[in-house]
Amino acid sequence: MKIFVTDGTVTAFFTAVFDAYREKNCVITSDTRVQLSFDSEVIHVVGEREKNKRVQNAVYKCDRQAVDDIVLALRSGDPSKEQTAFEYLKKLLEIKSPISKMLSLPQVIDFNETVRRVTLEAHRLKGLLRFMESREGVLYAPYSPDNDITDLLMPHFAARYNSERFVIHDVKRKIAGMYDGHEWITGYAGEAEIYLSEYEQAFKNLWKKYYNSVNIKERPHIKQMKGYMPVRYWKFLPEKNGK
Amino acid sequence: MIDEEKLEILVEGAKYDVSCSSSGSRRTNVKGGIGNGAVSGICHSFTPDGRCISLLKILMSNDCIYDCEYCPNKRSADVRRARLTPDEVCELVINFYKRNYIEGLFLSSAVFDSPDKTMELLYETVLKLRKVYNFNGYIHLKGIPHADSAIVMKAARLADRMSYNIELPSEQSLKLLAPQKTKQSLLLPMKGLNGAIEYDKQNKVRRGKVLPAGQTTQMIIGASPESDGQILRLTEALYNNMKLKRVYYSSYVPVVKSNKLPTVGAGLLREHRLYQADWLIRFYGFNVSEICEEGENLSPEYDPKCAWALRNMHLFPVEINTAPLEMLLRVPGIGAKSAYRITETRRFCALDFDNLAKMRIVLKRAKHFITCKGKFYGSDSYTQVKCSLMLAAGGANEQLSMFSETSTAVSALTGEL
Numbered sequence: 001m002k003i004f005v006t007d008g009t010v011t012a013f014f015t016a017v018f019d020a021y022r023e024k025n026c027v028i029t030s031d032t033r034v035q036l037s038f039d040s041e042v043i044h045v046v047g048e049r050e051k052n053k054r055v056q057n058a059v060y061k062c063d064r065q066a067v068d069d070i071v072l073a074l075r076s077g078d079p080s081k082e083q084t085a086f087e088y089l090k091k092l093l094e095i096k097s098p099i100s101k102m103l104s105l106p107q108v109i110d111f112n113e114t115v116r117r118v119t120l121e122a123h124r125l126k127g128l129l130r131f132m133e134s135r136e137g138v139l140y141a142p143y144s145p146d147n148d149i150t151d152l153l154m155p156h157f158a159a160r161y162n163s164e165r166f167v168i169h170d171v172k173r174k175i176a177g178m179y180d181g182h183e184w185i186t187g188y189a190g191e192a193e194i195y196l197s198e199y200e201q202a203f204k205n206l207w208k209k210y211y212n213s214v215n216i217k218e219r220p221h222i223k224q225m226k227g228y229m230p231v232r233y234w235k236f237l238p239e240k241n242g243k
Numbered sequence: 244m245i246d247e248e249k250l251e252i253l254v255e256g257a258k259y260d261v262s263c264s265s266s267g268s269r270r271t272n273v274k275g276g277i278g279n280g281a282v283s284g285i286c287h288s289f290t291p292d293g294r295c296i297s298l299l300k301i302l303m304s305n306d307c308i309y310d311c312e313y314c315p316n317k318r319s320a321d322v323r324r325a326r327l328t329p330d331e332v333c334e335l336v337i338n339f340y341k342r343n344y345i346e347g348l349f350l351s352s353a354v355f356d357s358p359d360k361t362m363e364l365l366y367e368t369v370l371k372l373r374k375v376y377n378f379n380g381y382i383h384l385k386g387i388p389h390a391d392s393a394i395v396m397k398a399a400r401l402a403d404r405m406s407y408n409i410e411l412p413s414e415q416s417l418k419l420l421a422p423q424k425t426k427q428s429l430l431l432p433m434k435g436l437n438g439a440i441e442y443d444k445q446n447k448v449r450r451g452k453v454l455p456a457g458q459t460t461q462m463i464i465g466a467s468p469e470s471d472g473q474i475l476r477l478t479e480a481l482y483n484n485m486k487l488k489r490v491y492y493s494s495y496v497p498v499v500k501s502n503k504l505p506t507v508g509a510g511l512l513r514e515h516r517l518y519q520a521d522w523l524i525r526f527y528g529f530n531v532s533e534i535c536e537e538g539e540n541l542s543p544e545y546d547p548k549c550a551w552a553l554r555n556m557h558l559f560p561v562e563i564n565t566a567p568l569e570m571l572l573r574v575p576g577i578g579a580k581s582a583y584r585i586t587e588t589r590r591f592c593a594l595d596f597d598n599l600a601k602m603r604i605v606l607k608r609a610k611h612f613i614t615c616k617g618k619f620y621g622s623d624s625y626t627q628v629k630c631s632l633m634l635a636a637g638g639a640n641e642q643l644s645m646f647s648e649t650s651t652a653v654s655a656l657t658g659e660l
Contacts, residue, residue: 101587101588101590101591102588102591102592103584103587103588103598103601103602104588104591104592104594104598104601104602106601109601109602123283123285126281126285127285127286127287127288127297127343127346128287128288129343130342130343130344131341131342131343132342133341133342139341139342141343156281157343159271159272159279160272160277160278160279160380161277161341162272162274162275162276162277163274163275163276163277164277164341199244199338202244203338203339203342205247206244206245206247206250206335206339207339207342207344209247209250209251209254210250210254210299210339211288211290211296213250213251213254213255213258214254214257214258214290214296214300215258215290215291215292216258216259216290216292216294216496217292218496218498218508219292219293219494219496219511220291220292220293221291221292221293222291222293223293224289224293225289225290225291225292225293228286228289228293228295229288229289237288239288
């Protein structure tokens with residue numbers, strides 16, 4: 001069995017699809033810790049512009065929405081995301097018309113679920129991201145999401161804080177999105193050192209006070225709270241992490 | 244900056260307002276401004292009671308001249324009082340918003356001095372927030388009954404949503420428990436605002452629309468003797484005549500001691516059933532008369548859709564692959580999303596039970612009411628269906644003991660539900 005290992009980029013994925021499409025039994029992955037079987041043959045794929053373009057065009061001809069959806073799915077933190085997208089893409093090229101609503105196909109169900117997880121987390125973090133103000137007035141928000149969603153959050157916050165400078169820092173992937181008051185970029189960012197503004201702690205305390213006061217103690221429903229706001233996000237929430 | 248104690252007092256007074264949604268507004272940011280509206284609404288945190296925090300819910304003042312029985316801030320109550328200035332509110336909102344703690348402001352107030360003065364201060368605060376602080380996020384403003392309609396209209400041009408709380412589901416109860424508020428003082432301004440919203444809609448006003456996210460209201464359940472049927476009829480009338488976006492229910496919690504009020508709370512189940520019925524009216528094409536008779540309450544054992552289906556067993560089972568959307572929506576256990584998924588998917592192939600399960604459509608209740616490709620996996624006997632629906636609802640099924648209520652014991656003996 002051939003295993004196509006990509007570097008995780010979209011170009012490399014479509015290039016791998018180009019190479020793997022005619023193979024009978026193969027896997028595409030970006031996970032370097034993949035378990036090898038006795039007969040596996042590892043092929044490292046380097047992104048090629050021409051192959052990438054050809055596959056994207058073929059997909060676009062079948063379904064205008066599909067390329068965007070695949071790019072979203074590739075942001076997932078699930079190690080089998082490339083394979084899920086590949087299966088979906090094969091089915092799409094076989095049927096040659098939009099398949100996203102054919103929920104009787106297992107490939108479509110898996111793929112839609114992967115996309116849903118990414119967009120759901122992006123939506124959730126639009127609410128659960130917390131900024132802190134530095135001494136220079138720059139807003140800084142560290143977080144560690146399951147999926148690579150920094151690029152999806154940046155336009156939202158850039159529209160919202162259009163005259164502020166802010167940084168959204170994915171500490172797990174070491175990626176940061178930066179906005180300077182005019183435009184935003186994303187790039188590598190290892191660790192950040194931040195000096196907080198003098199009011200920061202006071203507003204944090206006010207927020208914690210607010211959080212505790214607005215709760216109605218007579219009607220507890222912890223399960224619902226955790227369902228909407230999973231515990232793994234609490235680390236960066238001032239009202240929950242006790243800092 | 245306001246101190247923590249003041250914040251606590253004014254939030255404690257506001258927290259019983261249920262509404263915290265921030266959806267429905269597409270307000271855009273301006274250059275140099277802060278904030279915008281997200282049409283889907285965004286929740287920023289969740290409290291241990293399971294409710295979301297989307298807006299900064301706060302009172303301008305809790306120093307009230309009214310004496311409503313159920314209210315913890317009533318004139319005769321011995322509580323700490325506090326009042327905020329417009330600048331204090333604005334500073335708090337901007338700083339919370341910048342840190343992404345909140346989606347906007349829900350500003351309400353006790354009636355101090357006079358209704359006009361109160362409304363004027365609320366208006367002044369919102370005006371300052373919009374014009375001086377350049378805030379374009381979501382603002383939900385509480386309407387003050389008996390306030391001058393001109394100020395209300397000016398405030399409505401700046402806010403995204405306004406709400407006049409009905410508080411109690413009938414005029415008699417209002418008279419008894421909130422004597423200073425009248426039905427007219429609540430419904431007239433609601434009607435006026437609805438007129439303004441409709442005018443904007445008809446004239447296709449783009450910028451500076453009145454209340455882009457519409458109006459809502461809230462009532463307390465279980466503090467007065469009205470039945471669920473009455474409450475739902477009022478709800479339907481409000482949706483039809485006032486074009487409200489939401490009617491919120493708040494199950495009564497005995498925080499204030501009074502001989503006019505019951506000593507026990509109404510419980511969360513009743514509130515839950517009312518919301519289920521409310522959804523059936525808004526999204527599932529049900530009429531109130533189908534859900535509940537006027538003097539009756541909703542059944543606690545199973546949800547109102549199950550109850551309706553059990554009364555109308557002659558309409559079932561329906562074939563998943565051919566039934567119209569309106570009928571799919573009426574199958575217990577199939578929600579709006581599932582019904583949509585079914586209608587989309589069956590255009591490509593005939594569905595069987597395996598497909599439904601893989602599409603994550605819950606069959607626990609639905610299987611008694613549907614066929615797939617002619618196959619039926621439910622139960623034929625009416626009592627068995629009823630029984631399994633009750634079990635699916637996870638109601639209060641208890642092991643019989645010496646101290647069980649007589650009705651439970653009788654039902655256990657006779658086997659009748």
